[in-house]
Amino acid sequence: MTATLESDRRADLARVLAAVPTGLLIDGQQRGAADDAVVTVENPADGQPLLEIADAGEADALAAVRSAAAHQGSWATTAPRNRSGILARAAELLDRQQEDFALLITAEMGKPLAEARGEVAYAAEFFRWFSEQAGHISGSYGLSADGGTRILVSRRPVGPCLLITPWNFPLAMGARKIGPAIAAGCTMVFKPAPQTPLTSLALAQLLAEAGLPNGVLNVIASSRAELITGPMMRTGALRKLSFTGSTEVGRILLRVAADTVMRTSMELGGNAPFIVFEDADLDVAVEAAMVAKMRNMGQACTAANRMYVHAAVATEFTAELTRRMTGLVVGDGLQPETQVGPLIDAASQLKVRQFIDDALDRGASVAGIGSVPDGAGYFCAPTVLTDVQPGSVLSQAEIFGPVAAISTFTDESAVVAAANDTEWGLVGYLITENLDRALRVSEAMETGMVGINTGVVSNPSAPFGGVKQSGLGREGGAVGLEEYLELHYAAIPVR
CATH class of the missing domain: 3.40.309.10 (Aldehyde Dehydrogenase; Chain A, domain 2)
Structure with a gap:
């Protein structure tokens, strides 16, 4: 019985792998790397190759940034209810496709299938949570202390975001960043870890099925992070960086972010x-x-x-x-x-x-x-x-x-x-x-x-993050959405 069950799982995995997109997702289109570079994704349980995918270089990364910037204006004005609906449908799709995503996570990352199923449920809950928050972005209206000015405060999307995730939770870490970005009305360039890009590519496919418009989410898997991240951040088109990874890399990214004064969220190391x-x-x-x-x-x-x-x-x-x-x-x-x-x-x-x-x-x-x-x-x-x-x-x-x-x-x-x-x-x-x-x-x-x-x-409904050199900002909870919003103040004289 055990041998039969394992054989069935491997047959299901082959089916799932056959459906995973292997290109870069830029402006809603799958494409190869400009220099035709590829990277092979391995199964850590046996060291065997799973799939060969496009490996983004600088030209590809800059194309993804241009796509995110081009779609920011129209995406920011999308009705909050529409953004909420996309996230709710994504959560439902993840629930229905739990086994397929769990197989993919286990194959490229290694965790037991039971844990992988738990990660899928956890990721779906982020989409569900932020679908409930998208329609509650509010502001304030009042008078100045001297009564001479009306103060109108609103919250609006911070702008195109660069999302960088680690390999240890390839679905949940993506959902934890993508969920609030969609809810807030931000476009994205998403760079998953090179060890585990397959889950992220499958997630982007699911979000398109849920109704996410082309160009809102651009996915560039790459083994050449040191060659593409800096040029993307220095364009000035990206207005926020959300990074989960080591403190050492986080420090480097913070220095680069200072060049264009990017908004940053950093979930770094722990002890x-x-x-x-x-x-x-x-x-x-x-x-x-x-x-x-x-x-x-x-x-x-x-x-x-x-x-x-x-x-x-x-x-x-x-x-x-x-x-x-x-x-x-x-x-x-x-x-x-x-x-x-x-x-x-x-x-x-x-x-x-x-x-x-x-x-x-x-x-x-x-x-x-x-x-x-x-x-x-x-x-x-x-x-x-x-x-x-x-x-x-x-x-x-x-x-x-x-x-x-x-x-x-x-x-x-x-x-x-x-x-x-x-x-x-x-x-x-x-x-x-x-x-x-x-x-x-x-x-x-x-x-x-x-x-x-x-x-x-x-x-998902609680603020996740640390102090000292464990990071800046929080993910999850109500504050997780605030990380993707900026305050806008209009002064209106009382006449």
Whole structure:
């Protein structure tokens, strides 16, 4: 039965791949790269090619910018109800095509099919949420303090946007940016990660089916980001940049954005602390840790990176977390029994192994390590380390892999100080049954988000984002739409 199910899934995947557009989407038309360049998309579970697609160069990127700029005026004046309807239909289409998109995500990114289905549902909810917001863009009207001027304030689209997404959530990250841009009335140039462009190309096709006019969304997959991003941003035609990725790249983009004073939204790196206090419900603690650590094989900016466990419960917590993590089945995400897929590529696999070796060299111990399948694929065994020292790379940088790094504490103020001792501030987690402590520690944490007795903070109706070097601005929630709007003020004398 299992072999038959996997065979059926692979047949379905072949059908889905055959329907994916492989060109650049510019002004509603599929086209090859101007220099005929192509890039091959691989399956990280076996290293085998999936599809060959057009690889955008500078000329293609500038053509996409011209298209977005040309359509901005007409798109901005589209009735909000029409924009809302497009988003609502897109959500419905994603719901109906959940399995096809899940297969595509699993094939090019690696996550197990069950997680990929969850990502499709999450992405659809962004479209649904922003469809509900599109008709509620409002302004204000009043008198100046001296009574001599009528003040009319409205909100209007910021203008053409450049959207750059990472590979770890190829559908959800696109939906989280495209949804509010459509709702606000902004045209877009969308550059997905070169490792996972197929989902984005399929999403653009779905949005066209939902009624999105030609030229509003332009998609340019490219492995040559350093050659195309700067020239696009320096045209002056793009008025906003929304980027999700590493802090290192974010800093570079911010410097380039300064040249034309572009509006920016930056969702950058994280180094999330996960604190388990002595009064924690350990069942809740372990379950939250599993979700916060193992979602997407640990390849998430919200992943629990540093686990601080009170000494009074450290032995019990570590034993149960180790049992759960090492018992997970690692393999190809298309296989029905798989719970943990591969990492995205060989470089990521090597980095995680180096992080583990560094921690062990500095005195950490292995509490447990799972198993990986033989053969090809960028797999990494779920690993639990204890006594991880503060100077370890594991405690200073994003792991982006299935490795739990545990250290112990006894003092609340000391653990809060340790949690805040990082240049990042995206999310933190704390597990406690004491409401006063939950509020006190939550307020003391230098993060944009806090999960209290949960390992999940992402929600389309809530503002997602960080402080310090984890980024600027927010995505999701009502404020997610504000990021794509500008205030416009008209002064009208009272006569």
